[in-house]
Amino acid sequence: QVKLTESGGGLVQPGASLRLSCGVDGGTFGGYVRAWSRQVPGKEREIVASITYGGHQTWYTESVKGRFTISKDIGKNVVYLDMNDLKVEDTAVYYCAARNSTSLSANRFDYPYWGQGTRVTVSS
Numbered sequence: 001q002v003k004l005t006e007s008g009g010g011l012v013q014p015g016a017s018l019r020l021s022c023g024v025d026g027g028t029f030g031g032y033v034r035a036w037s038r039q040v041p042g043k044e045r046e047i048v049a050s051i052t053y054g055g056h057q058t059w060y061t062e063s064v065k066g067r068f069t070i071s072k073d074i075g076k077n078v079v080y081l082d083m084n085d086l087k088v089e090d091t092a093v094y095y096c097a098a099r100n101s102t103s104l105s106a107n108r109f110d111y112p113y114w115g116q117g118t119r120v121t122v123s124s
Contacts, residue, residue: 002027002113004096009118012086020081020118022096029098029113034079036070037108038092038120045095047111049081050104059104063089086122093117 008020020036035050049070050059058070069082079096097111105111 002029004029004098004113004115006094006096006115006118009094009120011121011123013124014087014122016086016122017082017084018086018120020083020094020096020120022079022081022115024077028077031100031102032098032113033101033104034072035097035099035105035111036068036079036081036094037097037111038090038094039117040092045108047097047106047108048094050106051079052102052104057104059106061106083120086120088122088124091120091122093119 003025005023031053033052035047037045037047039045048061048064049068051070051072055072067085071080095117096115098113099111
C-alpha cells in the first residue's frame with residue numbers, strides 16, 4: 001500500500017523557519033500532483049500549496065504567499081514545504097496529499113491520498 005509520510009514539524013518562535021518533508025513509501029505517486037494542507041482544531045482542512053509532478057507549476061493560498069515555498073526532489077520523490085517568517089496563526093497539523101492528475105487543485109476533496117500529519121506550533 002502506497003503511503004505518504006510527513007516529517008519536520010516542531011515548536012518554533014514567531015519569525016522562525018521550518019522545512020517539512022513528504023516522502024512516499026511503497027510506491028511512487030508518479031505523475032501525481034502533490035500538496036501540503038493544514039488543519040486547526042475546529043476548522044476545515046485547507047490546501048496551502050500544491051505542485052505538479054514535474055515541479056513546473058505551483059499554487060499557494062493567499063495567507064502563505066511570499067513566506068512558504070513548495071518544491072520537489074523528483075529523484076528522491078520527496079516534496080518539501082519551506083516555511084519562513086512563521087506566524088502564530090500558522091500553527092496547525094500539516095498534511096501531505098496527492099491526487100492522480102496533472103492539474104493543481106485548491107480543493108481538499110480532490111485529494112484522495114493523505115499522510116498522517118506533522119504538527120507545527122508557532123509560539124513565543
